[in-house]
Amino acid sequence: MPPIRNKLFLEKCEFVAGVAKIATLPNRAWPEVAFAGRSNVGKSSLINALLGRELAHVSKTPGRTQQLNFFRLGEHAHLVDMPGYGYAKVSKTLKDDWNELIRLYLKGRVQLKAAFVLVDSRHGLKDTDHTILDLLAEHAVSARIVLTKADELKPQALSAMITQVEGDIKKYASAFPQVLAVSAREGTGLEDLRDVIAELLK
């Protein structure tokens, strides 16, 4: 794994709270960025890779945690691991709970600087990704698409997917037009993503 150049990610990072009820949101005004994506997209792996440490739980049974996990980065920022979505076996009630929690979180969370929407490089945008992109647009939260598991595609196929997804997100005014591609497994794209996050958390 390449060394971490951006110093923000060398700061102490600790779990702060798992929020299932919106009343218990951490109330510090620290800037924060959130990570969203379909279950199994590689969200926990990416958060761990960004920090070069094991923090978020990497699981083989997706769709279980319906809570917002807050991590503090040093004394000045929060990273928010949003519950995964789009897992077919999840009950309607759990899906409704997810929707409700996310809506309440996005509403008026002024310190939320952006949400990273993780998308599997092999699959591109699915309906549930469009749902979260709509939600983010509705709440005027800027969205940044990150293609995960880039190591699973040959360079040419990856470029084609980037172009495809950049076309798909043109209709979202709140989505940043350029898409990033990363591999938590091989470490590619991580430093660029760290720089983007650090800039947002300034």
Ligand SMILES: Nc1nc2c(ncn2[C@@H]2O[C@H](COP(=O)(O)OP(=O)(O)O)[C@@H](O)[C@H]2O)c(=O)[nH]1
């Ligand atoms: N090939 C590849 N697999 C990955 C990568 N990141 C995660 N995975 C795998 O994808 C699965 C889901 O990962 P996880 O981080 O738990 O996803 P989450 O449900 O979105 O948090 C696991 O089997 C990981 O080993 C990656 O960069 N490349």
Ligand SMILES: [Mg+2]
């Ligand atoms: Mg996870």
